[in-house]
Amino acid sequence: MQQPTPRAAGPSGAVRGWLDALAVVLAGLVAMAAVAALGLWLAGADDLPEGGFPPVLAATMALAVGGSVQLDGAAGGFAAVDAGVTAMPLTVSVVGAVAMAEVFLRQLRFRAVAGGGELLGRIARTVLLWLLALVLITVVAKHTFTVPLGGSLAQTIGNALGLTPQVGFHAEAATTIGIGLAWLLLVLAAVFAVSRRAPLPGALLRYQLAVRPPAFALWAVLLAYLAIGAVVGVVTAIVHGNARQTLAVVLLALPDLAWLAFGLGLGAQWQGRLTGALGLPVPRPLSSVLRAPNGQQATVDLGTLADHDPRSWWLLPVAAVLLLAAAFLAAHRSPRTVRLWQHAVRFALATAVTVLLVGLWTRVDADYGLSVLGVGLGQGGLADLLGTVLGGSNPLAGLGSGSLTLRPVLWTAVPLAAGWGLVTGALGALLAARFRHLGEVPEAGAGTGAEAGR
Structure with missing residues (x-):
């Protein structure tokens, strides 16, 4: 009687592919969050009131992938703040990109050639999970601070004028998700353009030199x-x-x-x-x-x-x-x-x-x-x-x-x-x-x- 062939231990190919993609995305998020958190702490952002540090951290990560942050606020119907920031904190960007590239390459080590379908599958799974991460960053990168009025006179004047000062910010979803996706594709393109460890499909080998x-x-x-x-x-x-x-x-x-x-x-x-x-x-x-x-x-x-x-x-x-x-x-x-x-x-x-x-x-x-x-x-x-x-x-x-x-x-x-x-x-x-x-x-x-x- 023929014995059944023993199955290899570990997750199946499809599950393994998703786990690999998840590892790439998590590596980038953790590296970016760690550097951004330390930089913000040194800048004094740990003293933000009303639990403002996590949203500020998420906003910094949104800027790091090319997104934009809109600042706004109001003091009742009397005063309003209108502001916006579009600037990449590139240290956070570079560290996140290097971490993602390293994990992506380690999953393909010891190989000189890879099929185009396999590479596209890896990239597609990574892109999908990255999009979910960008949505999460956009949701978290939103906060409003209530500005306390100082002194009894200020409180009286504020009540009379209907002043309820608030200053807040939010990451703009369209730019954060859209440009953040382009950022990931650029990182992956740079991996294949720069590193000898990145295997290429046979049709592209002629261009690597x-x-x-x-x-x-x-x-x-x-x-x-x-x-x-x-x-x-x-x-x-x-x-x-x-x-x-x-x-x-x-x-x-x-x-x-x-x-x-x-x-x-x-x-x-x-x-x-x-x-x-x-x-x-x-x-x-x-x-x-x-x-x-x-x-x-x-x-x-x-x-x-x-x-x-x-x-x-x-x-x-x-x-x-x-x-x-x-x-x-x-x-x-x-x-x-x-x-x-x-x-x-x-x-x-x-x-x-x-x-x-x-x-x-x-x-x-x-x-x-x-x-x-x-x-x-x-x-x-x-x-x-x-x-x-x-x-x-x-x-x-x-x-x-x-x-x-x-x-x-x-x-x-x-x-x-x-x-x-x-x-x-x-x-x-x-x-x-x-x-x-x-x-x-x-x-x-x-x-x-x-x-x-x-």
């Missing part, structure tokens, strides 16, 4: 800027003694500043302005440039930054050296059969795409305004009077209006980056020609003298 070396090299450049920025942050914390605030910036917005420095070092420009007192972590030279007279639009580049801090010129040689090193790395990881002009063109395209993404990621739009009976208020005057009535310790005290905008000039930044990539790509290929390329096997006749005499 053209894409992966320059993509990996540019990713190394971005990591190098993060390392430099982290060192600068630690030194700043030690020298200036504001360790908690500085570390909060590092844990929330280090890539925002470091990668902005990369683009500026290549000669790219950003335009924007800063009015009012938003209290956002903006370096002093950048803040000085953005605070143009009469709230006019300002251009941020090496020249305008150097007018306020001559050390800004160092961004140029740092960018040139790191980009040349990346070009050498890309050529070193490519077969020797690749021609010099091919190295140059591929590296130019990779550099242009990198600067395009950096520009989109470092875009900032943050503004708020206080209106009384429909009339907008600036700093001082009636705004300060209302702040005094409400009490100096509450969120509406002294609130007028302000904004911070920072947008890249992509139509010049991208071609400029491509030119840098073309030149450094050619130079890197010339330098790499003197060295053995990665994975290259010496020719049969290149042995020792004793072997040649046999």
Whole structure:
């Protein structure tokens, strides 16, 4: 009598696939929440009243995947607050992306080729669970704070005017879910473009040698800027003694500043302005440039930054050296059969795409305004009077209006980056020609003298 074939222990293939997708999503959420929570704690958000910390944490995660947060509030029918923030805390984004990529790759380790259907299935399951996570983040990222009126006189005036001050925020569902989905797809695309550990379908294997070396090299450049920025942050914390605030910036917005420095070092420009007192972590030279007279639009580049801090010129040689090193790395990881002009063109395209993404990621739009009976208020005057009535310790005290905008000039930044990539790509290929390329096997006749005499 034939014995039945024993079944393998563990979950079935379908269940296993869902568990793998769940592991990827959970890895990203846990990593993002941990970094965001620590950064917010260092920034003092743990003192928020009325259980406000979890919603603020969820809002930070929504911003980290490209969403937007709307701030609003009201004081009865007398005053209203209108505000919005669209800015990515890129430290949270990068940590979440790296965690998801690592778990995704570990599930595919020890494989050089994977079927297209299998990969699409893995991606589809991960996308579905990620969409559910984004919905949950959007639901949690909503809170309203009741602002207490200070003193008996303020309470009497507030009751007479019908003032019930409230300040709140909520993550906008459309942008958080839509752009958050695009963020995940970009992360997965970067995994296959950068990592050699990511197996590809047989039909795409021919493209990996053209894409992966320059993509990996540019990713190394971005990591190098993060390392430099982290060192600068630690030194700043030690020298200036504001360790908690500085570390909060590092844990929330280090890539925002470091990668902005990369683009500026290549000669790219950003335009924007800063009015009012938003209290956002903006370096002093950048803040000085953005605070143009009469709230006019300002251009941020090496020249305008150097007018306020001559050390800004160092961004140029740092960018040139790191980009040349990346070009050498890309050529070193490519077969020797690749021609010099091919190295140059591929590296130019990779550099242009990198600067395009950096520009989109470092875009900032943050503004708020206080209106009384429909009339907008600036700093001082009636705004300060209302702040005094409400009490100096509450969120509406002294609130007028302000904004911070920072947008890249992509139509010049991208071609400029491509030119840098073309030149450094050619130079890197010339330098790499003197060295053995990665994975290259010496020719049969290149042995020792004793072997040649046999």
